Amino acid sequence: PAEQVLLQALARLDTLTKPVGALGRLEGVAAWVSSCQGVCPPRPFTRPRVVVFAGDHGIAKHGVSAYPSEVTAQMVANFLTGGAAVNVLSTVAGATVRVVDMAVDGDTPDVVSTFKVRRGSGSIDREDALTREEAIAAVTAGMRIADEEVDGGADLLIAGDMGIGNTTPAAVLIASLTGSEPVSVVGRGTGIDDAGWMRKTAAIRDAMRRARKVIGDPVALLATAGGADIAAMVGFLGQAAVRRTPVLLDGVVVGAAAVVAEELAPGAREWWKAGHLSAEPAHALALGHLSLEPLLEFDMRLGEGTGAVAALPLVMMATKVLAEMATFDSAGIAGRD
Amino acid sequence: PAEQVLLQALARLDTLTKPVGALGRLEGVAAWVSSCQGVCPPRPFTRPRVVVFAGDHGIAKHGVSAYPSEVTAQMVANFLTGGAAVNVLSTVAGATVRVVDMAVDGDTPDVVSTFKVRRGSGSIDREDALTREEAIAAVTAGMRIADEEVDGGADLLIAGDMGIGNTTPAAVLIASLTGSEPVSVVGRGTGIDDAGWMRKTAAIRDAMRRARKVIGDPVALLATAGGADIAAMVGFLGQAAVRRTPVLLDGVVVGAAAVVAEELAPGAREWWKAGHLSAEPAHALALGHLSLEPLLEFDMRLGEGTGAVAALPLVMMATKVLAEMATFDSAGIAGRD
Numbered sequence: 001p002a003e004q005v006l007l008q009a010l011a012r013l014d015t016l017t018k019p020v021g022a023l024g025r026l027e028g029v030a031a032w033v034s035s036c037q038g039v040c041p042p043r044p045f046t047r048p049r050v051v052v053f054a055g056d057h058g059i060a061k062h063g064v065s066a067y068p069s070e071v072t073a074q075m076v077a078n079f080l081t082g083g084a085a086v087n088v089l090s091t092v093a094g095a096t097v098r099v100v101d102m103a104v105d106g107d108t109p110d111v112v113s114t115f116k117v118r119r120g121s122g123s124i125d126r127e128d129a130l131t132r133e134e135a136i137a138a139v140t141a142g143m144r145i146a147d148e149e150v151d152g153g154a155d156l157l158i159a160g161d162m163g164i165g166n167t168t169p170a171a172v173l174i175a176s177l178t179g180s181e182p183v184s185v186v187g188r189g190t191g192i193d194d195a196g197w198m199r200k201t202a203a204i205r206d207a208m209r210r211a212r213k214v215i216g217d218p219v220a221l222l223a224t225a226g227g228a229d230i231a232a233m234v235g236f237l238g239q240a241a242v243r244r245t246p247v248l249l250d251g252v253v254v255g256a257a258a259v260v261a262e263e264l265a266p267g268a269r270e271w272w273k274a275g276h277l278s279a280e281p282a283h284a285l286a287l288g289h290l291s292l293e294p295l296l297e298f299d300m301r302l303g304e305g306t307g308a309v310a311a312l313p314l315v316m317m318a319t320k321v322l323a324e325m326a327t328f329d330s331a332g333i334a335g336r337d
Numbered sequence: 338p339a340e341q342v343l344l345q346a347l348a349r350l351d352t353l354t355k356p357v358g359a360l361g362r363l364e365g366v367a368a369w370v371s372s373c374q375g376v377c378p379p380r381p382f383t384r385p386r387v388v389v390f391a392g393d394h395g396i397a398k399h400g401v402s403a404y405p406s407e408v409t410a411q412m413v414a415n416f417l418t419g420g421a422a423v424n425v426l427s428t429v430a431g432a433t434v435r436v437v438d439m440a441v442d443g444d445t446p447d448v449v450s451t452f453k454v455r456r457g458s459g460s461i462d463r464e465d466a467l468t469r470e471e472a473i474a475a476v477t478a479g480m481r482i483a484d485e486e487v488d489g490g491a492d493l494l495i496a497g498d499m500g501i502g503n504t505t506p507a508a509v510l511i512a513s514l515t516g517s518e519p520v521s522v523v524g525r526g527t528g529i530d531d532a533g534w535m536r537k538t539a540a541i542r543d544a545m546r547r548a549r550k551v552i553g554d555p556v557a558l559l560a561t562a563g564g565a566d567i568a569a570m571v572g573f574l575g576q577a578a579v580r581r582t583p584v585l586l587d588g589v590v591v592g593a594a595a596v597v598a599e600e601l602a603p604g605a606r607e608w609w610k611a612g613h614l615s616a617e618p619a620h621a622l623a624l625g626h627l628s629l630e631p632l633l634e635f636d637m638r639l640g641e642g643t644g645a646v647a648a649l650p651l652v653m654m655a656t657k658v659l660a661e662m663a664t665f666d667s668a669g670i671a672g673r674d
Contacts, residue, residue: 016422017415017420017421017422017659018421018422018639019403019404019526019527019528019638019639021528021639022527022528022637023422023637023639023643024616024635024636024637025635025637026635026638028501028638034583049548054420066356066673067356067671067672067673068671071670071671074669074671075354075670076668077668077669078354078663078668078670081663081668083354083661083662083667083668084354084355084662084663084665085353085354085355085658087362088657088658088661088662089654089657089658091655091657092650092653092654093607093650093654157607161460189356190356191356191357191358191359191673200657204417209436253424279361285390296651298361298363298651299361299362299633300359300361300362300363300364301356301359301361302355302356302359302360302361304358306360310363310651310654313430313650313651314633314635314647315649316429317425317426317429317647320425320426320428320429321425321426324425324428325420325421325422325425326415326418326420326421326443330420331411331414331415331416331420332406332411333408333411333412333415333420334404334405334408335404335406336403336528
């Protein structure tokens with residue numbers, strides 16, 4: 001983002017008809033949008049776009065999730081017919097939703113499976129999620145999807161996740177790159193019981209052991225302990241920065257992809273804001289690692305991009321404040337005593 | 338709100354295509370909306386309405402504000418031309434804005450001054466803000482305004498404030514009714530310096546002393562230490578409850594009116610949600626007293642209804658989730674393992 005424009009935006013905020021700083025965090029968001037766009041006042045967003053990356057995970061067969069893997073493909077259909085939470089939130093927020101199948105363990109319509117890398121990623125507690133070639137293909141697919149969206153007019157991007165079992169690789173990636181213990185990153189996911197929690201913790205421990213040797217190589221790390229959906233999000237988030245397009249991050253799975261993307265493309269995080277803080281414990285570690293402050297704390301833990309979309313109106317509002325509010329001069333209003 | 342419908346709403350939330358509870362606080366908001374409307378699923382809001390209550394305060398002449406009183410009338414004009422922050426936020430949130438002059442110390446257009454009680458309320462550190470008759474007239478005006486709006490189709494109401502000096506009476510009302518010390522309720526308002534802060538603290542102390550004898554009589558309290566704008570908001574918030582219309586509360590000035598309205602009409606708070614937590618210290622005391630949890634914590638301190646409007650999309654989203662999301666059955670999705 002353009003530092004000169006950031007300063008211009010901060011200065012302009014102080015000329016608007018409100019006390020200095022009175023819009024609180026909205027003001028910082030407004031200035032960030034302006035600096036991402038490289039122009040002050042900023043342009044209100046016209047095409048915020050959500051891309052949901054769907055994929056299954058072999059680990060789900062080993063008792064780490066409350067739901068069976070078949071739900072992933074069923075939810076892809078639900079996104080396409082507009083019945084999922086992210087669809088409903090997006091209609092209110094003024095965003096549109098695209099879903100891509102990166103590794104669903106089942107057949108999905110052609111319109112979503114163009115970039116599919118395989119059926120289900122490997123069970124990361126005992127085998128690699130992907131081959132190196134598959135990891136590169138998935139990252140590249142994510143980059144191409146970001147390019148397609150920006151070329152199609154998207155001016156703000158949101159990545160969402162859908163995949164039974166995906167909080168396990170997310171926790172492994174975050175713990176590995178932040179130097180955390182398995183027990184500090186394991187969460188209840190979609191709602192596992194105590195026995196499931198113990199199995200998940202053990203799976204995270206085993207996968208972290210396998211990941212240790214490739215921790216300095218982001219692509220190898222995605223192949224060892226990620227998955228095609230997460231790898232695609234890594235490419236998507238990195239390419240958004242290359243395309244100078246602001247991103248609103250969602251919860252723990254996107255957060256894991258963001259931590260890896262920042263390793264692969266240092267500085268990419270300057271183009272991201274955190275939409276919310278998930279109830280999943282690993283998410284706070286990821287945001288702390290990226291020095292990002294969540295806009296919302298709503299105890300959400302659904303994924304799909306819902307936490308980011310919930311925060312999207314705040315970003316739209318912040319942008320319009322800087323673009324459309326009257327100044328003291330233009331409104332003929334007296335200044336401070 | 339209808340308790341039976343609340344239970345129905347909570348049960349329906351668990352049938353939607355998401356893990357139980359995964360939408361966090363959005364789910365509680367959805368159930369609350371449903372219970373206010375007395376129907377499940379709820380109807381998405383079609384006419385959220387902001388009413389900004391403008392009024393001047395004699396105390397502003399005694400160095401408790403960073404801005405001169407003439408700004409109040411100038412800001413009324415700014416609301417009418419759509420240049421203020423609340424106008425801009427409302428265009429994003431899908432709300433419309435009305436402004437009413439209850440006690441501006443200057444002339445305003447007829448369209449906003451129908452209910453005007455006087456020019457400026459008294460300086461509460463040394464005299465009453467209003468006569469008892471004026472206080473009753475202002476409360477009654479607020480009730481009539483709520484009636485007009487609900488009769489006009491408003492299905493969610495937001496009260497906003499505009500008035501140089503108005504955080505001083507707000508702090509006095511909140512401190513008086515929550516049993517707090519002046520120093521724990523005094524804030525920087527629109528941005529006073531240290532000398533102004535000391536004058537404001539002394540004014541709050543003096544006004545609280547005057548208010549002590551009428552603390553059990555809400556109308557007398559408004560006359561002694563409130564103002565016509567705040568009194569009108571009290572009537573507005575109470576009548577919204579009578580008309581079974583949900584309200585999103587704004588910051589410290591509306592919070593003060595809410596505390597008084599709950600004294601006047603116990604139980605009215607069941608119809609209110611807190612939009613945000615203001616940076617003004619008295620606001621947290623008011624919300625705690627009313628047992629309300631703010632939706633946003635954004636360090637906002639502008640008033641005008643901006644904090645409530647910023648949170649409005651979250652309420653719209655919550656409502657649509659319960660109204661429009663697919664159920665596991667309707668989408669043909671497998672349940673938990």
